[in-house]
Amino acid sequence: MLESMTGYGSAELVAGGVKALVELRSVNNRFAEISVKLPRQLLSYELEVRELVRQRFQRGKISVYVQVQSDDDQPITASVNPEKAKACRALLDRLSEAAGVDSPVTLEHLLRFPEVFDNGTTPLDNTEVLWPMVKPLVLEAVERLKEMRRREGEELLQDFGKRIAEIEDTLSLVSTLAGGNLEVVRKKLAAKVEAVAGKDIAYSRDRLEMELVLSADRLDITEELTRFRSHNKFFLEEMHNDESGTGRKLNFLLQEQLREANTIASKSQSAEISQKVVHIKEELEKIREQLQNIE
16 A cells, blocks of 8 residues: 655653653655654653654654653642751841841741752653653654555555556557558658659659558557556556555656657657657656655
8 A cells, every 4th residue: 555755643641740742744755764852851762762663664754753841730849848947047047146137037038048948859850750651652653644644645546546547548549549650651651752753763662562561660559558558557556565665666667657658759650649648748747746755
């Protein structure tokens, strides 16, 4: 099944006082190029994140973003340290006495001492808690990206099928028109012979027939049409292939289709056939543009 290289996948979770978000964005690229942006607490897991993504994708430029932050709905974890608060109060009292200041010590004065509070630890400070939370999100985001790329691949598959069918119909018209190629050459040779005969110059009728036979051989596009249809058949089969490298194989077949189209055009003596070939090449070009986004 075809898979596009363009897509987006994300997953998020709020648990244990932490909000975690994982986002993956993918665009087309010749090879698999993975960039990872992690918070400082998870930098040591960068290689593991890369490997989780690389296992699921063969091609594409994929960007991974991981964000973690405290859940705003969680209660404050800081608490008062009574012993330090008393010590700070006593220190301020001695200072007032030493300075001869009669003003009483207030809460505002004590708040200037951060030591009176004990800051509780948060899950953001604990890598062993964060990674087990983030890893499943990475896997979930990868699968969502994979699913989106598959959906786009299905759309491309339908588009390719329609274009190949259009090309097949046009080849049938070309095959019918090709029967008139020899007649066009016959008329051209007859016109030349009449011009020569008009000057009373002898000519060989056998040589004329030989020229017609040689022209018929040069203008015959039966082999090209057969090969073209064969390439179309293989193209349709490869579109439904689940093996990796489908995009590269389809690109190769497309090059062969273009080669046959150019050969048919060069052999044609009919303006109508040339127009049909132009239409075929336009369809192939549209397929080529879309193939750049196939994994």
